[in-house]
Amino acid sequence: MKEAGINPDVVTYNSLIAGASKHCLLSRCLDLFEEMLQKGLRPDVWSYNSLMHCFFKSGQPDEANRVFRDIILSNIDPSTTTFNIMINGLCKNGYTENALMLFRNLQRHRFTPQIDTYNILINGLCKAGRLGAARRLLKELGQSGHIPNAITYTTVMKCCFRSRRFKQGLEIFTEMKEKGYTFDGFAYCTIIGALVKMGRTEEANELMENMVTDGIELDMVSYNTLINMYCKKGNLEAAYNLLDEIEKGGFECDEYTHTILIDGLCKASNIEGAERHLRYMTMMGFDSNLVAFNCWLDGLCKAGEVDYAMKVFKSMELKDSFTYSSLVHNLCKARRFHSAAKLLLSCLRSGVKILRSAQKAVILGLNSSGYSREASRLRSKIQLAKLLHF
């Protein structure tokens, strides 16, 4: 454009900023913004919206908030997208309560929220585990005269599956079908993923075929869902064959793909294969291999290699509640109740949430192996720890 003597305008810069934002390139966003100002171009609401979004995506909610403030206090009118980006960004950064407050403030100031805004907030509330609030908002959406769209349905369905309310989730799926909503890749993957988790791979397979017949082009997420289905069926060969097809199609496997395969290898009792794949994944520098490590750790325990698993556990720099719950469970299965109790206590100290069933297994194990004093001490520690996290 420059060579042709065409001057970039605001839309040109906005396009570039949007692209940088999509790829999480915050400094590039800021440079472009600066360059725009230097050229004497006035950023518009689109520029600010994209910048805000990029700050949120980069985990800098305070900076995003500052941009939001600038918009409000300047003579630029915020758009509905401005509010949507704010509400979504706040949710994604753990500020669900603030998102809800912003939403309520908007209502008070006569910004009638549209269906998109409801969807964003319902999703945020679900992910934060605030199912009651999400349900209330869903009801409010209906009362305000909006008709739930396919996104609303997918969001709520996913929310049910996440909280293991499979029956309820399937009912939503049926309702969606009966009301004639069009299924896109998002809806299909949600339901297929849940069916696979329930072990209903035949039905999952049928829906996968429906998805293709409907003419939906498979993307990386659909491929991952498909690979996961093959793995759960125990057909690792089909999973690997698919990898070739994916790469021929110009897609690139992501951390989900590799994690699914690692778990598949573990579940097929190929622990060495899993370890090799995990090493490969680490070498390739994927941003997160925590889930893969958790799968492998669980696989090691299930294969009877508890000592090795403990060694791996100690070497892990990143751990989450899955890591701990799974290990505590497995230690109990191996009848190592004292190690399990020690680990459980360290969770209480650090505030890591651990499955109730894992806690129960430790207490039950200590009791049954004649350590009832230790069991009751542990029980009271669990009770006391609840005082810390209100």
Next chain:
DNA sequence: CTAGGGTTAG
């Protein structure tokens, strides 16, 4: 030219 739903582990 911007936002929002889908895929992995206990």
